Amino acid sequence: MSAFLKLSLLSRYAFLAGTLALSLALVLFLDNAVGRMIFGLSVALLIVGIYDLVQKRHSITRNYPILGHARFMIEAVRPELRQYLFETDFEKLPFSRTQRALVYARAKNEPDQRPFGTILDTYLSGYEFMGHSVRPVPVPDPSSFRVTIGNDQCRQPYSGSVFNISAMSFGALSANAVMALNKGAKIGGFAQDTGEGSISPYHREHGGDLIWQIASGYFGCRNADGSFSPEKFAKQAADDQVKMIELKLSQGAKPGHGGVLPAHKVSAEIAETRGIPVGRECVSPAWHSSFSTPVEMVEFLGKLRELSGGKPVGFKLAVGQPWEFMSIVKAMLQTGIVPDFVVVDGSEGGTGAAPVEFSDHVGMPMREALLFVHNTLVGTGLRDRIRIGVAGKIVSAFDVVCALAIGADWVNSARGFMFALGCIQSQSCHTNKCPTGIATQDALRQRAIVVPDKAERIASFHRNTMHALADLISAAGLDHPSALRPHHLARRTNTTDFKLFSQLLTYLKPGELLESDVANELYASSWKLAQAESFDAARGDTAQ
Numbered sequence: 353m354s355a356f357l358k359l360s361l362l363s364r365y366a367f368l369a370g371t372l373a374l375s376l377a378l379v380l381f382l383d384n385a386v387g388r389m390i391f392g393l394s395v396a397l398l399i400v401g402i403y404d405l406v407q408k409r410h411s412i413t414r415n416y417p418i419l420g421h422a423r424f425m426i427e428a429v430r431p432e433l434r435q436y437l438f439e440t441d442f443e444k445l446p447f448s449r450t451q452r453a454l455v456y457a458r459a460k461n462e463p464d465q466r467p468f469g470t471i472l473d474t475y476l477s478g479y480e481f482m483g484h485s486v487r488p489v490p491v492p493d494p495s496s497f498r499v500t501i502g503n504d505q506c507r508q509p510y511s512g513s514v515f516n517i518s519a520m521s522f523g524a525l526s527a528n529a530v531m532a533l534n535k536g537a538k539i540g541g542f543a544q545d546t547g548e549g550s551i552s553p554y555h556r557e558h559g560g561d562l563i564w565q566i567a568s569g570y571f572g573c574r575n576a577d578g579s580f581s582p583e584k585f586a587k588q589a590a591d592d593q594v595k596m597i598e599l600k601l602s603q604g605a606k607p608g609h610g611g612v613l614p615a616h617k618v619s620a621e622i623a624e625t626r627g628i629p630v631g632r633e634c635v636s637p638a639w640h641s642s643f644s645t646p647v648e649m650v651e652f653l654g655k656l657r658e659l660s661g662g663k664p665v666g667f668k669l670a671v672g673q674p675w676e677f678m679s680i681v682k683a684m685l686q687t688g689i690v691p692d693f694v695v696v697d698g699s700e701g702g703t704g705a706a707p708v709e710f711s712d713h714v715g716m717p718m719r720e721a722l723l724f725v726h727n728t729l730v731g732t733g734l735r736d737r738i739r740i741g742v743a744g745k746i747v748s749a750f751d752v753v754c755a756l757a758i759g760a761d762w763v764n765s766a767r768g769f770m771f772a773l774g775c776i777q778s779q780s781c782h783t784n785k786c787p788t789g790i791a792t793q794d795a796l797r798q799r800a801i802v803v804p805d806k807a808e809r810i811a812s813f814h815r816n817t818m819h820a821l822a823d824l825i826s827a828a829g830l831d832h833p834s835a836l837r838p839h840h841l842a843r844r845t846n847t848t849d850f851k852l853f854s855q856l857l858t859y860l861k862p863g864e865l866l867e868s869d870v871a872n873e874l875y876a877s878s879w880k881l882a883q884a885e886s887f888d889a890a891r892g893d894t895a896q
Contacts, residue, residue, distance in 0.1 A: 367419040368401040431779065445777075446702070451747050452771055458816035459772035459809035479844040482753060483852075485829030492831045494818035495541070499761045499834065501596060502692050503737040505654075507662025509692075510595040512561075513542035514833050515752060515814060515821075518743045518764035519565050519603070519668070521549025523622045524703075524781070526798035528806075529773055529790045534560040535803060536772075536810025545764065548600055548636065551588060552625040558807075562593050565668070566656070567600040569636040571626035578635075580642045582659055584627070589660035596693070597656050599649075601640075601669040604701025604718070604744060605711055619793060646683035646884050654689040666693030666738075670701070671721035672714070674874065675889050678865075678882035681732050686884045690737050694729075695764065696721045698744025702767050703781075718744030719758055723857055726759030727875065731865030747771070749820035757836040757853060772813035773806050 375394040381387030397418055404410075404417035413420035439445060457464040472479065502509025517537060522530045530552060537544045537560035545563040546555055550572030555562055566573065566585070573585035589597060615633045623630040643649045649667075657665040671677055684690050698718020703711075716724065722742045729735040742760040746752060747768035755763045767775070774788045781791035789800035825833055828840050838853035845851055858872050870876035881889040 364416055368398075368405075368417045371397045371401060371418060435777065446700070446745070447747065447767065447771075447777060452777065455747055455768055455771040455813060458820075459813040461812050461816070464816070464820075475844070475847050477844055477846050480750075480754070480841060482750070482824060482828060482841055483839075484827040487829050488827050489829055489831055491822050491826040494815070494822045497818055497821065497833055499739060501666075501739045501761075502664045503690055505657065505690060506664050506692050508664070510561075510664050512595070512762060513540075513814075513818075514756070514762045515817060516542050516563070516741075516762065516764050517544040517769050517810075518766035519545040519547040519563075519598075519600070520766050520770075521547030522552035522554060522625055523549045523793070524791060526786075526789055526792050526794075526801065527552070527554045527621070528798045528801035528803055530554040531557050532773060532801055532803045532806035533769060533810055534558050534562075535807035536769075536814070537561060539807060539811035540814040542814055543595060545598065549622070550625050550627070551591075551594070552621070556591075556593060559593055561595045563596045563598050564589065564594045565598045565600050567636060568638065568640045569626070569634070570642075571628070574627050578637075578641070582655070585656070586659040589656075589663065594660075594663070596664040596666070597660050598693075598695060599653060599656065599665070599667040601667055602672070602697070602715075603668070603703065604670045604697035604699050604715060605703035622793075645886055646679040647687060649680060650683045650687050650689045650691070653691050654687075657692075664692035666691045666695065668695035668697060670697045670699060670715040671724055672716065673889075674724060674878040675881035676887050677725060678728055678878055679884060679887055681728055681734065682882050682884040684734060685732060690734060693739040693741060693761075694725055695741040695743065696725050696760075698722075698742070700744045718742060718755075722755065722758050722760055727858070727860045728865065730862055731860040731870075731875065731879075733863045733866065735862075749817050749824055752817070752821055752833070753824055753836060754841060756833050757838055757841050758857065761834070769810060769813065772809050773801065774809075 371394055375391065375398055378387055378391035378394060382391060400421070401417040404413040404420065407414065410420065412423060435445070439449065454464055456462075474481075497514045498511045499514055500509050500511050517533055520533075524547065525533075531554045534544050534555055535558035538558050543561040543563050544555070546565050548565050548567030548569060548571060551562060551564060564572075569578065570580045572588055573581050575581045588594065615631050618628065618631055618634050620630050622628075622634075626634065628634050640649075640652075643652045653665050653667065657663065667680075669677065696718065698721055699715035700717055715721075722740065726735065726740060729738055729740070739761040740759060741762045741764055742755050743764040743766065745767070746755060746763050746765045752763050770790055771777075773790050775790055776788060778787050780786055784792050784794055786792040786797060789798040792798055821833060825831070825836065828836075830836065830840075838857055838859070841853040842850045843853065843856060845856075860870075860872070860875060864870055865875065865879050870879065881891075883890045
């Protein structure tokens with residue numbers, strides 16, 4: 353046993369001992385330039401090794417001086433090695449190589465066809481497909497793929513594309529990224545959601561349609577104490593470039609979680625855009641100060657509609673406790689105030705930075721959340737008056753088809769348009785060192801984005817995705833995406849069977865929630881727990 357321990361000890365320090373021996377041997381060759389260079393390198397390694405022996409922070413290098421650093425170096429480049437050399441085409445980390453390649457090709461107007469057939473295993477459980485018709489119709493014009501948003505309480509309805517840019521703030525994105533996205537939206541005739549960071553000068557540079565998101569920080573429309581300012585809101589909302597107002601309750605990547613922009617990141621530009629002091633920590637609370645009950649919330653939405661001159665007003669949320677959304681719907685019924693739209697953000701949504709537990713385990717995934725919101729509005733007779741937008745890892749035309757067939761009226765994409773800008777999924781958004789200049793405020797890094805070129809790519813990605821959507825619905829015998837229904841899609845349930853989405857998913861009948869007997873237990877129990885006067889569950893009984 354003693355001999356084994358000695359051998360173990362010797363092997364652990366062998367590299368350090370060898371470095372020492374090499375340094376001593378090279379003393380004889382100091383009159384040679386190459387010898388001096390190697391001697392200098394060996395002495396440097398020897399110093400590192402001695403430091404490793406005495407330092408107390410890393411046990412690996414304390415036990416394996418010099419050699420232990422190899423572990424840290426390999427670990428540092430592991431994500432890049434995996435992404436470029438080892439991951440398969442369909443590993444979604446969080447987007448697969450196939451998904452990224454499709455976006456890149458469409459953004460650059462390169463061929464996106466594939467030879468030799470699918471490389472998917474079509475007999476694998478979970479495989480999804482669309483049923484085509486024996487009577488396909490002529491391919492419709494993608495420019496007609498629009499949806500009118502605005503009910504009878506809205507005075508300025510908006511005709512929006514079925515595919516738009518999801519919420520991404522200036523501050524999270526660079527100035528050049530914001531300008532390229534907005535110019536692309538202008539070229540392609542679709543909308544850009546500002547994100548909660550408000551409307552920056554870069555959003556206004558090219559005049560693309562904007563969906564102005566108002567979050568708990570009320571950036572761009574706040575008083576000095578952080579409360580909502582009706583006067584500042586009305587002034588910004590009056591701008592013709594602002595087409596809709598979106599009240600953000602929560603987002604998919606970190607639902608129920610506020611945010612903090614560190615003081616050193618609050619530049620003069622960001623401070624001016626958000627209406628906050630320069631160089632001071634910027635807090636986005638987890639909850640709104642303007643309302644505390646469902647009734648107060650829908651009344652606040654009504655106030656925003658009036659202050660904006662009657663523009664479409666709605667709210668965005670990641671669905672969590674189901675009765676809370678139903679409480680908002682009960683408040684609509686009680687007050688008679690009906691928003692024009694709801695945007696559903698799935699828990700698979702992205703963000704610049706979020707706690708891992710929130711990203712992985714909080715909130716409903718997009719499809720379940722979309723179905724729940726759609727059913728609740730159908731079951732209360734409000735669906736015809738409220739449009740539904742949805743976001744959550746949507747990058748292809750088939751992703752769009754799935755969302756619309758389940759119940760959405762339009763879809764938003766954030767990371768899809770980031771890929772079109774040139775994002776390489778380095779996952780360094782939170783470091784301010786984005787290698788492509790998209791998610792950074794570093795002026796030198798963001799100059800990598802040439803706005804006119806990237807704007808064309810944004811427009812091309814949208815245009816080519818809409819053409820692919822047109823081909824898909826044509827094959828299904830439809831002339832507009834709004835005609836998509838759950839029976840147009842199917843999912844394999846095992847190696848021998850598949851079911852239509854209409855068979856897999858539960859759909860309520862119009863007005864069913866207003867009747868005394870609701871068959872589905874989730875909807876029935878959640879509806880009983882919901883109350884317009886409070887977000888708390890009625891009777892405090894959340895177990896039913």
